[in-house]
Amino acid sequence: MALSAAQAGEARQKKDIRDRWLLSAPALLLILVAGVGPLLIVVLYSFLAPGSYGDVKWEFSSQGWFNVFFARDIFDDTVSLADAHFSIFWRSIKLALGTTVLCAIFGFPTAYFIATRPPHNRSVWLFLITIPFWTNMLIRTFAIQELIRTEGIINSVLLKLGVISAPVQMLYTDFAILLGMTYVHLPLMVLPLYASLEKLDFRLIEAAYDLYASRFNVLMKVIVPLVKPGLIAGSILVFIPALSSYVIPRVLGGGKNLMIGNLIELQFGQGRNWPLGAALSVTLVIIVLFAMLYYVRNAGKAGGSSHG
Amino acid sequence: MRAISKSFGTFLAVDNVTLDIRPNEFFTLLGPSGCGKTTLLRMIAGFELPTEGQVLLDDRDISSLLPNQRPVNTVFQNYALFPHLTVAENIGFGLKMLGKPKADIAAVVARMLKLVHLDGRGDNPVTQLSGGQQQRVALARALAPQPKVLLLDEPLSALDLKLRKSMQIELKRLQAETGITFVFVTHDQEEALTMSDRIAVMSQGQVRQVGSAREIYDRPADRFVADFIGETNFLEGTLAGSEGSMASVRLKAGGIIRAGLPEGGAPKADLTVVVRPEHAELAAAGSGTFDGTLGEVIYFGTDTHFHVRLDDGGTFIVRRQNTRSGAAAPETGARVGVRLGEGAAQILKD
Numbered sequence: 001m002a003l004s005a006a007q008a009g010e011a012r013q014k015k016d017i018r019d020r021w022l023l024s025a026p027a028l029l030l031i032l033v034a035g036v037g038p039l040l041i042v043v044l045y046s047f048l049a050p051g052s053y054g055d056v057k058w059e060f061s062s063q064g065w066f067n068v069f070f071a072r073d074i075f076d077d078t079v080s081l082a083d084a085h086f087s088i089f090w091r092s093i094k095l096a097l098g099t100t101v102l103c104a105i106f107g108f109p110t111a112y113f114i115a116t117r118p119p120h121n122r123s124v125w126l127f128l129i130t131i132p133f134w135t136n137m138l139i140r141t142f143a144i145q146e147l148i149r150t151e152g153i154i155n156s157v158l159l160k161l162g163v164i165s166a167p168v169q170m171l172y173t174d175f176a177i178l179l180g181m182t183y184v185h186l187p188l189m190v191l192p193l194y195a196s197l198e199k200l201d202f203r204l205i206e207a208a209y210d211l212y213a214s215r216f217n218v219l220m221k222v223i224v225p226l227v228k229p230g231l232i233a234g235s236i237l238v239f240i241p242a243l244s245s246y247v248i249p250r251v252l253g254g255g256k257n258l259m260i261g262n263l264i265e266l267q268f269g270q271g272r273n274w275p276l277g278a279a280l281s282v283t284l285v286i287i288v289l290f291a292m293l294y295y296v297r298n299a300g301k302a303g304g305s306s307h308g
Numbered sequence: 309m310r311a312i313s314k315s316f317g318t319f320l321a322v323d324n325v326t327l328d329i330r331p332n333e334f335f336t337l338l339g340p341s342g343c344g345k346t347t348l349l350r351m352i353a354g355f356e357l358p359t360e361g362q363v364l365l366d367d368r369d370i371s372s373l374l375p376n377q378r379p380v381n382t383v384f385q386n387y388a389l390f391p392h393l394t395v396a397e398n399i400g401f402g403l404k405m406l407g408k409p410k411a412d413i414a415a416v417v418a419r420m421l422k423l424v425h426l427d428g429r430g431d432n433p434v435t436q437l438s439g440g441q442q443q444r445v446a447l448a449r450a451l452a453p454q455p456k457v458l459l460l461d462e463p464l465s466a467l468d469l470k471l472r473k474s475m476q477i478e479l480k481r482l483q484a485e486t487g488i489t490f491v492f493v494t495h496d497q498e499e500a501l502t503m504s505d506r507i508a509v510m511s512q513g514q515v516r517q518v519g520s521a522r523e524i525y526d527r528p529a530d531r532f533v534a535d536f537i538g539e540t541n542f543l544e545g546t547l548a549g550s551e552g553s554m555a556s557v558r559l560k561a562g563g564i565i566r567a568g569l570p571e572g573g574a575p576k577a578d579l580t581v582v583v584r585p586e587h588a589e590l591a592a593a594g595s596g597t598f599d600g601t602l603g604e605v606i607y608f609g610t611d612t613h614f615h616v617r618l619d620d621g622g623t624f625i626v627r628r629q630n631t632r633s634g635a636a637a638p639e640t641g642a643r644v645g646v647r648l649g650e651g652a653a654q655i656l657k658d
Contacts (some may be wrong), residue, residue: 015360037645181458201382201388204388204391206375206384206388207384207390208390208401208405209354209374209376210355210375210380210381210382210450211355211381211403211405211453212377212405212406212447212453212630213449215375221401221405222390225392226391226392
């Protein structure tokens with residue numbers, strides 16, 4: 001009897017394990033097919049030689065990776081660092097960081113406002129936050145273009161009012177890219193921030209005021225440290241897609257102000273250098289990986305011991 | 309506090325309250341939930357602004373000052389400790405916000421840790437402390453900036469009975485040691501009676517009586533106070549005559565007793581007197597102040613309650629301390645007398 005009970009228990013355990021695998025199979029399959037697989041192919045392509053009309057030749061080559069970091073002069077074959085690539089990487093990182101900071105600055109008051117509404121009103125405000133997602137991003141980006149271009153609505157109104165005498169160049173600048181990226185990514189910052197703020201015990205704010213904290217100190221010493229998890233989550237959600245933006249810098253930045261996404265697209269399209277494009281893509285993944293490691297570790301440290 | 313009122317919409321939470329809290333005293337606001345005691349406290353702290361009236365501190369009007377401008381600190385009901393800071397950082401928070409030098413803060417924090425018996429726990433995260441320890445951190449945090457007045461909003465209500473008893477003694481000791489005025493809010497009458505120098509009993513936004521624990525217990529001003537604090541027998545009667553602070557009252561249940569007159573004013577002809585159950589004793593039928601039939605006898609360990617059915621229909625409770633010898637108790641249904649000691653009865657104002 002005891003033996004059969006043990007056997008039955010073992011059988012049930014086996015079935016449990018099998019069921020778990022079965023239940024997670026669809027998700028695992030999706031990750032494998034749509035995530036890991038393509039990434040491996042990209043890594044593989046980065047070590048192949050370019051074909052003449054795009055595509056790749058199935059022979060090993062380190063040219064793709066070489067070209068990420070170095071440029072060979074087409075006339076005298078001298079090798080120099082690929083300054084153009086570095087500056088585009090650096091530009092992209094700066095713009096993505098700027099977007100993250102702007103999203104935090106605009107997102108925090110928004111999230112705070114929603115979190116301090118009466119509970120039954122909050123879902124309405126959250127609903128409003130998602131409105132921009134209803135329309136395709138490309139269309140929204142063109143709408144921004146319409147607003148800020150030289151003959152656009154803002155310039156026309158300002159000219160009419162006599163505030164300015166000549167149209168201000170806003171489109172095809174970094175300002176335009178930052179504006180577009182902040183607008184598109186803002187909800188990604190607001191939602192996690194709201195989730196943190198909603199859990200915030202507002203009696204702590206009273207306690208801080210009671211203990212002589214100024215408004216600024218209440219914000220910096222109490223609210224911000226307590227919503228840090230939301231701030232970190234929001235920053236990650238904004239920074240990563242902002243770094244690899246493609247549509248916004250293309251439409252609002254014009255052809256000249258490239259970001260990494262545009263550079264990669266160029267290699268797969270007009271450049272016909274798939275291995276270089278693949279190597280650039282892997283580089284982007286590595287940058288994101290290190291940025292995240294650095295950020296999460298430092299954010300954790302600052303949260304753990306906030307002396308001084 | 310002078311003629312202070314606070315209304316939320318049409319609801320009058322605090323109704324024209326004037327209270328004079330003396331320096332260095334342990335003052336308690338006592339009342340059932342919703343009586344306005346917490347609102348009153350929050351107006352002293354500055355979290356609520358009075359709709360009318362003034363809050364004065366040392367003759368200075370602080371009604372319009374923000375909470376962070378008042379030399380008043382609060383111990384919150386749920387402690388409201390900062391979860392992201394250590395014990396020491398919590399205690400030092402107020403001083404840091406006041407811009408005190410680091411060395412001074414460290415010295416005060418060390419002193420506070422000792423005061424609340426948490427030496428060596430300064431670097432612990434507050435989230436790792438037990439309820440009683442968190443309570444003491446909250447106390448130390450509010451005491452550290454040396455406020456003129458310390459406000460305590462039902463700080464013991466989350467603790468279990470044993471811990472609450474020891475914290476009561478602890479609070480009393482801290483108040484004596486620091487010499488800071490404590491304003492304590494509670495709905496627990498026992499807490500109020502054991503700790504306070506003076507108590508204000510509140511009901512429906514109004515202060516019903518202010519006085520020492522003994523005054524409020526022995527000479528309740530009105531029916532609410534008498535009923536809210538301790539157990540009380542109410543006896544109806546008519547005024548038979550008065551001299552000085554005492555009066556003779558003819559009870560409906562029979563007999564004439566001498567009872568204390570309420571402060572300020574002669575009572576109406578029809579009046580109510582209150583008698584605490586422990587101020588009466590059972591006697592042989594006919595030998596007491598009035599007679600009745602013994603109903604339930606309830607044993608409480610330290611004492612026994614005798615419910616006496618009076619001839620006018622009321623019930624009178626007599627409490628008798630249990631002793632080892634245990635005097636023989638009469639049987640249920642027996643005719644008994646109830647004897648009231650001198651000064652046991654007090655006439656109510658209304």
